Amino acid sequence: MQAEPESTSSTRVAVLGTLAEFHREPIPYDLEALIQLVANLKPDFVCLEMTPEQWQQQDFGNLPPEYREALLPLAYQTDMVVVPIAEARPPAEPTASGWRGWLMGLCRKGLASIQRTAPNAAAVNQGWRHDLANVLYHLIAWLAGGQVKKEWQMHRHHLAHQVLELARRDPGRRILVVVNVRHCHHIRPDLRKYPDLEVVQFSAL
Amino acid sequence: MSTHAPTRLIILASAPLYQAAWQALLSEQPDIVVAGVISDISNASDFLQSDRPTTLFIDHSPPLSSLAQQLKTIAPNSGLLFLVDSYDLDQILPLLQAGATGCISRDEPVAELARAIIAVGRGEIALPPSIAARALASLARGKSATGDLIELLSEREVEVLQLLAQGMTNKDIAQTLILSVRTVEAHLRNIFGKLGVRSRTEAALWATKHGYRPQE
Numbered sequence: 001m002q003a004e005p006e007s008t009s010s011t012r013v014a015v016l017g018t019l020a021e022f023h024r025e026p027i028p029y030d031l032e033a034l035i036q037l038v039a040n041l042k043p044d045f046v047c048l049e050m051t052p053e054q055w056q057q058q059d060f061g062n063l064p065p066e067y068r069e070a071l072l073p074l075a076y077q078t079d080m081v082v083v084p085i086a087e088a089r090p091p092a093e094p095t096a097s098g099w100r101g102w103l104m105g106l107c108r109k110g111l112a113s114i115q116r117t118a119p120n121a122a123a124v125n126q127g128w129r130h131d132l133a134n135v136l137y138h139l140i141a142w143l144a145g146g147q148v149k150k151e152w153q154m155h156r157h158h159l160a161h162q163v164l165e166l167a168r169r170d171p172g173r174r175i176l177v178v179v180n181v182r183h184c185h186h187i188r189p190d191l192r193k194y195p196d197l198e199v200v201q202f203s204a205l
Numbered sequence: 206m207s208t209h210a211p212t213r214l215i216i217l218a219s220a221p222l223y224q225a226a227w228q229a230l231l232s233e234q235p236d237i238v239v240a241g242v243i244s245d246i247s248n249a250s251d252f253l254q255s256d257r258p259t260t261l262f263i264d265h266s267p268p269l270s271s272l273a274q275q276l277k278t279i280a281p282n283s284g285l286l287f288l289v290d291s292y293d294l295d296q297i298l299p300l301l302q303a304g305a306t307g308c309i310s311r312d313e314p315v316a317e318l319a320r321a322i323i324a325v326g327r328g329e330i331a332l333p334p335s336i337a338a339r340a341l342a343s344l345a346r347g348k349s350a351t352g353d354l355i356e357l358l359s360e361r362e363v364e365v366l367q368l369l370a371q372g373m374t375n376k377d378i379a380q381t382l383i384l385s386v387r388t389v390e391a392h393l394r395n396i397f398g399k400l401g402v403r404s405r406t407e408a409a410l411w412a413t414k415h416g417y418r419p420q421e
Contacts, residue, residue: 039235044385077319079386081379173385
């Protein structure tokens with residue numbers, strides 16, 4: 001079997017974070033801004049944190065509006081190919097009782113506040129909002145206990161592995177990974193381990 | 206790294222109100238640039254450029270087949286997308302034979318129209334897959350079969366060819382195989398070379414003639 005046509009050695013990958021879990025919170029910015037941002041990037045692939053089953057059945061009801069109302073319709077009518085990268089059973093949102101639960105609630109309020117005050121889609125991907133969201137998610141995972149932390153870690157490894165598989169399947173293309181902000185700081189280093197991937201800022205994709 | 210240039214769109218609509226409506230609607234769609242709006246085919250050549258994918262979207266009253274023939278003469282390198290009342294093979298086949306690249310029903314949503322405009326600009330047949338497969342089967346009747354070249358094709362190229370024969374656009378093929386559109390295009394160029402055909406329509410007809418039809 002011959003090699004894939006037009007393959008080159010390096011695949012560019014950018015990871016874009018969303019605060020998707022707060023999709024029930026009002027989003028202050030227009031999703032049009034996210035559509036415009038991704039439409040301008042024109043990636044070859046857009047990897048989304050959804051299960052292959054959700055994709056095959058076109059079951060988008062439980063997906064966040066960033067996916068459902070912005071990225072999936074955009075990908076449908078452009079050349080972007082959607083790649084579902086979540087495993088069949090992704091970990092559930094962590095919960096805890098007592099003071100841990102109370103602190104978790106506080107962290108979530110902080111995250112929701114970051115979401116509410118973000119002026120645009122790019123704001124949660126850079127600067128203090130991006131870092132603070134990461135710290136709060138770290139704290140939530142720590143409060144939930146070692147098992148939950150391990151599950152999330154495995155989930156991130158799975159996401160990163162799926163991106164790697166995609167890059168090896170069709171090398172030399174431009175991949176945009178759009179996942180919850182909680183994964184950004186973990187997936188990027190995971191992906192950087194592979195010499196055939198070039199991890200860049202989304203604006204440099 | 207280069208990405209696809211936006212598709213240039215020329216709208217041919219006889220009624221001024223429709224012209225304005227199509228322009229307002231389609232100029233907002235990603236990867237589409239409305240390059241001109243005309244009411245008569247005599248103005249079409251003013252907007253045609255051979256170096257960019259161009260689609261002529263035609264919302265016109267019948268007879269459409271003769272219009273397709275005239276437009277194909279004026280704009281041989283542009284894709285012709287006709288707005289039709291329904292996907293009726295009796296109407297679609299003469300249009301394809303006259304030079305149309307695709308048809309879109311008035312009942313389709315805007316996203317479908319935008320996809321069809323982009324696909325047609327690249328010379329892809331834009332029809333619903335079930336209609337495209339039937340149209341290809343009808344067009345393939347009477348074509349002489351060439352030698353069996355299938356062994357020259359790679360496993361992936363056979364997959365691409367099968368999906369092409371189902372009437373899929375490059376985007377649909379790419380999404381089905383989880384490959385980029387540009388990789389699908391590269392596979393198609395290889396396929397055209399190996400089969401000795403010049404267009405995707407010829408390749409699809411070859412595949413249909415040789416039984417590379419969808420697994421129904």
